[in-house]
Amino acid sequence: MVQVLMPRAARLGMHADELNDELDLLRSGLLDSLGFVDLVVELEKRSGREVDLMAAMERPGGSTMGGLVELFTRSA
């Protein structure tokens, strides 16, 4: 995920160590809604897994990096 996000984070002047589990990808301004969906689709492609994004967004922390990792781990 860091690999996918790093180019955009760099453009925004963020450092790699800021991309941690607690980072909320939406609230931090790193991604907008569409960018978030694009990220999930990209991660699905790379992992070969399909996730329930709607259900994920209902969980607390669903839009954090840690939340996304958990989402993909659960669908394994």
Next chain:
Amino acid sequence: MNVLHSSTDPVAVFDRAVATWPERPALDIDGTVFTYAQLAVLADEVAQRCDAMLPDGSRVALVAQRDVATYAAVLGILRSGRSYVPLHADHPAERWQQAMDQAQVAAVFDASSTTALQRTAVTAPAQAVGEAYVMFTSGSTGGPKGVPVLRRHVAAYLAHALAHFGITEQDRCTQLFSLAFDLSVHDLFVTWGSGACLCVSREPAGLRTAAHVQRAGITTWFSVPSLIDLMARMRALPANGLLTIRASFFCGEALRWDQVQRWASAAPNSRITNLYGPTEATIALLEHPVVPPYATAGIVPIGRPFPGSNALVRGGAAEGELCLGGPQVTEGYLGTTSAQANFLRDADGSVTYATGDRVRCDASGVYHFLGRMDDQVKVQGHRVEPVEVDHALQPLLKERTSVTVAVERDGVMRLVTFIDGPADEVALLHALRQRLPSYMVPEAIRVLDALPLNPNGKVDKRALNELAQHG
């Protein structure tokens, strides 16, 4: 017209609903419900504070948040005879200041602040008697343009909407638009004028909207069409997934037929209406009922003007710039801007607004949107003049020049800025985020040795569009 709607001033329609349905829900914010009577009490408190602290007929900046205090403030400011100037909560402070300076606001209402209503240092606040709100849109001359909208303009919109849109006190309506977007005025006052319930999610429209619709039991939907694309990409629009919706309105962008197909499949019990109108003509002024059979490609017509309003093609041709007239058309922008020329004044004092939208009127009088006469684009439903990005960049570039273009990629409108010489992309993007709303910050800044020129020696935007299109 229904007797209930004999006066459609926004405060009058709310007051009638309070008198008729005091115990019905007026506002539901993530499950916390306020009745019409409760909301009226809160609005009265704001009105009294405005009366005690502010000059009559002045303007109050309002930080657009999704809480009961802010909704009550819209009502209270209007009830006190003042006008509100919404400030998008996520916009940078510099953008707020530009709006407040232009509008010469007497105070700021910020529900998140302990004082809530605070006087500004403006010594001679604007007098805006009869005004409802000032909305700011992107301007081509370097800053946002303020559009003052009078209560009579809103009343004219509501007269049509309340009589013809079929919303009743049983409905539960979306509130997806920011209060800093004039389409939110439809949300608030068509809902309250009908005695219905305005259903608010604290989360902005986007990823959690589908769940909100189901949780809140939404029956009436109003959004920009691109929200359909976002929900579809989330796989949040399965067939029959939105069965409670019985009326759907779209506005703010061209509505494509493939979006209609998706929506009709997800919300099969809903009728669909395509609305069209710039902020300068108060919310919307043309409508097109979208009925089967649906086309599979292209965009939905923008329809016919509301009764009592006028639409015509400039110069009387079948195809050309769309001009609008009638009781919803506003008088002009705040201050002196070259854009005032878009408001054409006839000898009898009536105003016609030249929209800059290129349309075709077919033989049955239905208008079809063809594109823009200028470079303006819509990004997530927001009007954006790409040149405003270049104006914001110019002080940072010294002798270099920037040109911003808009390209559609993967169905999404994206801004890309080109600069003729070395530049620190990260620093420039950071600076732009301090000055511009997020939807106006380009996706990328790209450095070229020189900007391409066309045979006339002007910057070749077509070549830049090609470059932007290919990443």
